Amino acid sequence: MRSLPARRSLGALVVAAGALLASAVPAFAHVTVQPGSVQQGGYSAVAFRVPNESDTASTVKVEVNLPLDHPMASVRTQPVPGWTAVLEKSKLDKPLDSHGQQITEAVSKITWTAGEGTKIAPGQYQDFAVSLGALPTDADTLVFKALQTYDNGDVVRWIEEAKDGQPEPSKPAPALKLTKAAGATAAAADQHSADxxxxxxxxxxxxxxxxxxxxxxxxxxxxxxxxxxxxxxxxxxxxxxx
Missing domain, CATH: 1.20.5 (Single alpha-helices involved in coiled-coils or other helix-helix interfaces)
Structure with missing residues (x-):
């Protein structure tokens, strides 16, 4: 028979391991953008990956807010069986020039709602694909604040922005990194060499x-x-x- 101190030590280890696992689970359940990085200035297809982090409820609605400080003239959704996508537009403080045309409003929010019998069940995830463009050339990151609604009424707000030098927030907003195009990088290198x-x-x-x-x-x-x-x-x- 184990002694009382031994049983206490074992119990403490079990509790610590459980706490470690519990803290690690949300890290794998974040709403993210796939892929996590695309080139500036062009048009790209990305997907908002939404994992179900609940053991007892299912996800039935996903809302993604697009940044209006870097609006995009073209936003298109790919059909997802069983889900309905609604795009909302907002007026822009400053018109956006797109192929010689002045764009005065842009998509600011996309809402996917599950139809009857459709859901993201526990242990599952769903990708919601979107075509975006033209991506800005004056930003290195786009942040998309998202809300995830469950069939039990719970709403998880993925809206916290990560900051350099600080720990990752518990509910980080999906972020898309923007890299300079290869041509632009080469041109910059050529210009530097010429100079x-x-x-x-x-x-x-x-x-x-x-x-x-x-x-x-x-x-x-x-x-x-x-x-x-x-x-x-x-x-x-x-x-x-x-």
Missing amino acids: STAKQEAASGGKSSDSAARTLGVVGIVVGVVGAALGVAGLRRRSAQS
């Missing part, structure tokens, strides 16, 4: 100009000395003749 070459050539040109000037100066001095010598010699000859 460096121009600077080197300018410096080299300056040195060459200085060298040429010095050479011409020396030649001028030599010519002057020779001329002076010839002049003196000529005077001496005249004096001797006279």
Whole structure:
């Protein structure tokens, strides 16, 4: 038979392990954007991945808010069997220029609602695909705040923004990283190389100009000395003749 201290130690280990597992579960149940990174400036198809994190209830509605500080002119949803998608638009404070046209409103929210007999059951997840564009070129991250509604009335608000240097929030908002296009990166590298070459050539040109000037100066001095010598010699000859 185990002693009382041994049983207490075992119980403490079980409790600690349970707490560790409980804290780890939400990390795998976040609403996320797939893939997590796309290029700036273009059009991309992404999917909002919604896992069901409840053991007793099912997800029946998903709401995703699009950032209006970086609005996109084109937002299209891919049909999901059993789900109805509704797109809501909002007026923009500043019109968006898209292919020469002024866009005064943009999609600000997408709501997917499950039909009869449809749900994301415990242990399951669902991808909601969306085509977005044109993606901004002046941002490196887009944050999409989301709400997940269960059939028991619970609503999980995935709206907390992650911050550098701080622990990940318990209910982080889905975030999409934006990377510079390969062409833009190459162009920037070429421009940097061209600038460096121009600077080197300018410096080299300056040195060459200085060298040429010095050479011409020396030649001028030599010519002057020779001329002076010839002049003196000529005077001496005249004096001797006279």
